[in-house]
Amino acid sequence: MKGRRWPAALGVALGVLGILYLAQRLLVPKYQTGVVEGSMVAEYYRERVDHDLIFIGDCEVYENFSPVTLWEDYGISSYIRGSAQQLPWQSYYLLEDTLRHETPKVVVYNVQALRFSRPQSEAYNRMTIDGMRWGPAKVRCILASMTEDEHFIEYLFPLLRYHDRWGELTGDDVEHLFAKDPVTHAGYYMRADVKPQTGFPAPQALADYTFGDMPMDYLGRMADLCREKGVELILIKAPIEYPYWYDQWDGQAAAFAAEQGLTYLNLIPLRQEIGLDMTRDTYDAGLHLNVRGAEKLAAWFGGWLLERIDLPDRRGEPAYDAVWEEKTALYDAMKQQQYAEIEQYGELVTFGANAVEG
Helix, strand or coil: CHHHHHHHHHHHHHHHHHHHHHHHHHHCCCCCCCCHHHHHHHHHHHCCCCCCEEEEECHHHHCCCCHHHHHHHHCCCEEEEECCCCCHHHHHHHHHHHHHHCCCCEEEEEHHHHHCCCCCCHHHHHHHHCCCCCCHHHHHHHHHHCCCCCCHHHHHCCHHHHCCCHHHCCHHHHHCCCCCCCCCECCECCCCCCCCCCCCCCCCCCCCCCCCHHHHHHHHHHHHHHHHHCCEEEEEECCCCCCCCCHHHHHHHHHHHHHHCCEEEECHHHHHHHCCCCCCCECCCCCCECHHHHHHHHHHHHHHHHCCCCCCCCCCCHHHHHHHHHHHHHHHHHHHHHHHHHHHHCCCCCCCCCCCCC
């Protein structure tokens, strides 16, 4: 009798585990509509070719640079490992994770997030961390990012965090139970609509302009890791004027780059040289570029890069051509769909406005 009980008990245990697994898959947010930024980090693992250029950072990279333009104009294979409000320590661990999979020639990090000295919110943490594959980098990223009310076990078993989400479930949760549709193009989030920049509130004086120890420590770790791997690290400030980028912050970024032997490029004063027209090249009054602006910035930045760094032109290499032909077709199709919606309805219908601050 005892021998017969074990298979039955095992079957019950496996059944319970299966139910819990399916419940977890169902209840974890899918980020397929509305707040799609939570899907971005995981999409990187679908890539089929390596990249010579990797961008790391928040919305100032994933909404402002077009990897398809870099490919079409220069044959540069690039990817944006971006996420909403990506904090400096999260950028470091995403870089560490990326370098487990490939070794690019150049990593570009946008410095805007250096203003954050401590973890900010669970919602933003989740949009970066949940999409990472499990490994040492993800574990350390969780530990560095958790707010006081968060618990590591809820990252390990998301069902513990989302068990009460039954009333919020939508068709997306069922449709994308096991597979998600891509929401980016090599990490770039596309918007084709136009809302001109008209002005921003006057900047407020700060009591202290000094970047905190934690963000600067992780920026130093990024520099050390890139040197160890033979990767060129370039620091940039995207050509976006708001949130305000103080001269004192700019000076600290420039000083760090000089001390470390790195290049730092503030793109705000170069908007005219880039060719940006912020009455036409932004979709949200100057907070981010639209696809027209992102293509201009990518075209300019690719030329700037190639004047300084010998990046290979991968066009003509069959594996790269096949992948980027597919990416370009999807990119062009979405762009035309968005333009068609704007012409017909006066606004985007399928691709609603972003729900989060990058």
